[in-house]
């Protein structure tokens with residue numbers, strides 16, 4: 560199927576590559592197609608510029624945000640958190656009735672490292688996006704681990720680990736669960752409606768501490784209980 564991704568950073572590219580390998584047709588949206596297509600400078604993390612990465616991914620179609628939103632009924636938000644609401648609000652009409660998979664995190668780097676959260680406790684970026692797009696089915700997921708783990712859960716050697724999701728619409732959630740399963744995820748926990756974005760986003764400070772402790776972003780958490788988990 561057609562799947563669109565807003566955001567050309569490491570998250571957008573990782574999902575583009577994965578979904579393309581699974582046989583989907585991928586449209587990846589950017590602010591300026593020409594600027595992104597011709598970019599050559601690596602980012603601060605050493606990731607190659609989109610223009611360099613794209614040479615080995617000719618099957619992925621780089622388009623404007625509007626073209627990306629037009630092209631698919633499933634759209635992934637892989638935009639920087641601080642500008643997500645602003646950019647998504649421009650496309651509110653085109654996004655009506657569609658599924659928006661929200662991976663963004665509300666990170667605030669204005670006071671340096673480590674980042675803080677610009678919304679938390681009584682609200683979340685997932686909820687802000689859902690309020691901005693009241694007729695779109697926003698499903699928050701993937702935001703609690705690094706991009707390589709998001710798209711390749713089996714890359715972690717020591718067994719099953721957990722991915723969360725939340726959102727208001729059950730049909731949309733089931734569609735996203737199918738997609739998550741197709742990536743290889745087996746331990747999927749539905750945390751309820753979109754308000755559960757608060758907790759999912761507030762895991763980030765802990766994620767940063769674990770990253771510092773192990774000096775690698777290639778890890779995840781696993782929920783263990785005495786209950787028999789729901790099988791997807």
Ligand SMILES: NC(=O)c1ccc[n+]([C@@H]2O[C@H](COP(=O)([O-])OP(=O)(O)OC[C@H]3O[C@@H](n4cnc5c(N)ncnc54)[C@H](OP(=O)(O)O)[C@@H]3O)[C@@H](O)[C@H]2O)c1
Pocket residue numbers: 565566567568569570571588589590591595636637638639640642662663664665666701702703704705706707
């Ligand atoms: N990195 C991870 O492993 C990871 C893990 C979990 C969640 N997340 C979340 O996933 C999202 C994407 O992360 P990322 O690291 O791939 O990329 P990012 O650098 O946070 O964002 C990349 C995208 O945001 C757009 N953008 C950035 N600043 C902008 C501005 N001032 N105005 C308009 N557009 C702007 C860029 O547009 P152009 O295409 O035009 O350059 C690009 O498409 C973020 O919300 C992040 O918090 C990241």
